[in-house]
Amino acid sequence: MKSALEAVHHAGIPGAFAEVRAAGQVWREASGVADVRTGRPVTPGMRQRVGSITKTFTAAAIMQQVEQGRIRLDAPIGDYLPRLVPGERGRKITVRMLLNNTSGLPDYIRYAFPSLQDMSPKSLDDNRFRRFRPAELIGMGVDAPPAGEPGATPGVYSNTNYLLLGELLEHVTGAPAEEYITRNVIERARLRHTGFPAGPRIRGPHSRMYEALWGLNDPPRDYSVYDMSWTGTGAALVSTMEDLNRFYGKLLGGGIVSRSSLAEMRRTVPVIALDGTTIQYGLGLHKVDIRGCGTFWGHDGTVWGAGTISLTSADGKRQMSVAVNLQRWNQPDSSGKPQHHPIDDALKTLYQRAMCDNGSVHAENASQAPETTP
Known part of the structure; x- marks a missing residue:
């Protein structure tokens, strides 16, 4: 395991850190640097912007409200938010379609960061301290050409x-969504280092976060100081690898939503991801089938400069959370297609070792896992 993590660093990631739980043991390790200028090392307990892993937290909060009867999964979103999704689409798009990405609403990011369409990083720098309103971003997605018909698959x-x-969430609870998620999901899971950032800076030990933007930033730029209002309840959370494993263990063990809600979250449909691949997506959960290793549930996430993945086996006996502090390292070829990079192979090997090695975790710093291990 340690050599596999070090290989990720040597392949080109400045810093990588991980926690793996298996066979009643927990392994934490880090390799590389948190700051390429000073050489400050990464450590296993650092906080990280975990990107779209936030979606699982948001989905769990929604399911809690479904259990209380305040939200109906198959009700039109127009019944709740007619001003945000007006007209026929508001009547056709259901809450379930939002959760499993079959609404047909396109992503707003290309409109919030317009220079990306011209292959320029200018928007990333311009928006570093910009405070977006959720309704403003939603409007960009709703007003754009549809990505598909509501309910159609693949989503x-x-x-x-x-x-x-x-x-x-705010409409039905009367509280800001971030507050509700903090109180009813994060605190229920007893996560000590997870939360929505209060401003552009991360509190506590963390790495700088380097964005290559497919070679447009050379060298990669540090975006660790950034106003995360551009992604809110979709991808703004900060967490640690220990907290992520604790969260997914608690969620998949029935400790955050009911068993019936969890069954709904695990009902998957094919969805085309932002990178063009097709994934099996439930309600805020990815399903990952690995030949010879079994089925895993979780999510991955990227924001500017930071990438994270967290997966838990279906039986809850094995967990992996990995963070890296460089994103979009694949430079395009002459046709514009991102080229394969040694980092891709090193990460694949690390994930395979973390999720598929039989028996206990082999590392000199492996210790007995806490009681929260499922």
């Missing part, structure tokens, strides 16, 4: 859906 992954779910 199209879209952050617009999860900002709408945040607005829905």
Whole structure:
């Protein structure tokens, strides 16, 4: 395991850190640097912007409200938020379609960061301290050409859906979505280092976060200081690898939503991800089938400069959470297609070792896992 993590660093990631739980043991390790200028090392307990892993937290909060009868999964979103999704689409798109990305609403990011359409990083720098309103971003997605028909599969992954779910939470609870998620999901799971950032800076030990933007930023730029209002309840959370494993263990063990809600969350449909691949997506959960290793549930996430993945086996006996501090390292070829990079192979090997090695975790710093291990 340690050599596999070090290989990710040597392949080109400045810093990587992980926690793996298996066979009653927990392994934490880090390799590389948190700051390429000073050489400050990464450590296993650092906080990280975990991107779209936030969607699982938001989906769990929605399911709690479904259990209380305040939200109906198959009700039109127009019944709740007619001003945000007006007219026929508001009548056709259901809450379930927002959760599983089959609403047909396109992602707003290309409109919030317009220079990306011209292959320029200018928008990333311009928006570093910009404060977006959720309704403003939702409007970009709703007003754009549809990505598909409501309910059609494969669905199209879209952050617009999860900002709408945040607005829905506020509508039915009377509290800001971030406050509700903190009180009823984060605190229920007893996560000590997870939360929505209060401003552009991350509190506590963390790495700088380097964005290559497919070679447009050379060298990669540090975006660790950034106003995360551009992604809100879709991808703004900060967490640690220990907290992520604790969260998914608690969720998949029935400790955050009911068993019936969890069954709904595990009902998957094919969805086209932002990178063009097709994934099996439930209600805020990815399903990952690995030949010879079994089925895993969880999510991955990327924001500018930070990438994270967290997966838990269906039986709850094995967990993996990995963070890296560089994103979009694949430079395009002459046709514009991102080229394969040694980092891709190193990460694949790390994930395979973490999820598929038989028996206990082999590492000199492996210790007995806490009681929360499922």
